[in-house]
Amino acid sequence: MSNQTAEHKTHYRKVFKSDHLGRADLEDLIEEGSKLVFTISHVRQEMGAQVAGKRIDANIAYFAEKIKPLVLNATNSGILRKITGSCFIENWQNVAVQLYVDESAKLKGEVVGGVRISPNAPRIAKPVVDKSNAKMWEGAKAAYKRDGNLQAVLKRADITPANQKLIIAEVENG
Numbered sequence: 001m002s003n004q005t006a007e008h009k010t011h012y013r014k015v016f017k018s019d020h021l022g023r024a025d026l027e028d029l030i031e032e033g034s035k036l037v038f039t040i041s042h043v044r045q046e047m048g049a050q051v052a053g054k055r056i057d058a059n060i061a062y063f064a065e066k067i068k069p070l071v072l073n074a075t076n077s078g079i080l081r082k083i084t085g086s087c088f089i090e091n092w093q094n095v096a097v098q099l100y101v102d103e104s105a106k107l108k109g110e111v112v113g114g115v116r117i118s119p120n121a122p123r124i125a126k127p128v129v130d131k132s133n134a135k136m137w138e139g140a141k142a143a144y145k146r147d148g149n150l151q152a153v154l155k156r157a158d159i160t161p162a163n164q165k166l167i168i169a170e171v172e173n174g
Contacts, residue, residue: 018051018052019050019068019069020052020060020068020069020070021068021071021115023101023113023114023115025115026099026101026115029067030101035122037122037124038063038064038067038096038097039064039065039094039095039096039097040061040092040095040096041062041063041064042092042093043060043072043080043092044060044062044089046058049071058071059071059072060072061080064094070099075105075116076116079116079117080092080095080117083095083117096122096124097117097122098117098120098122099116100116101113101114101115102114102115102116126156126157126158128158128159129158129159129163129167131163137167139153140159141167141170141171144167144168144171145171150167150168
């Protein structure tokens with residue numbers, strides 16, 4: 001057993017890295033504490049894409065977050081079709097998804113584990129409007145001035161009843 005510290009050792013998964021999102025990447029993200037919730041910015045059909053050392057025709061999902069693109073297999077494509085209600089990849093954009101490692105995923109009949117898109121919509125917490133975020137606070141005040149209520153803001157953010165009263169008072173008292 002080596003006396004080297006963990007940061008100076010080479011993890012066995014490093015050799016399996018690729019240009020596309022894979023199980024090893026998700027395991028790294030899980031170790032970093034990620035909830036694995038990402039937004040698909042768009043999907044492109046790519047002919048002759050280089051995937052795992054082979055050229056294939058594939059639908060590839062690109063994310064708004066800074067992570068590798070995901071090659072969409074038939075299972076994940078079917079899940080996206082259900083989530084979006086569309087079979088057209090052009091409609092699979094700006095879609096929040098939660099990824100997970102499916103230990104039972106097979107490749108050429110062998111169980112190897114793989115990346116799956118959860119069929120359940122991820123729970124994404126709304127931002128909270130309070131005085132600690134001046135930009136959101138001022139935006140809520142501007143919305144109240146414009147609309148006479150906070151309904152538009154409450155669709156996208158949470159505001160406690162006390163802070164709603166404070167916003168209204170600040171607007172009305174100039």
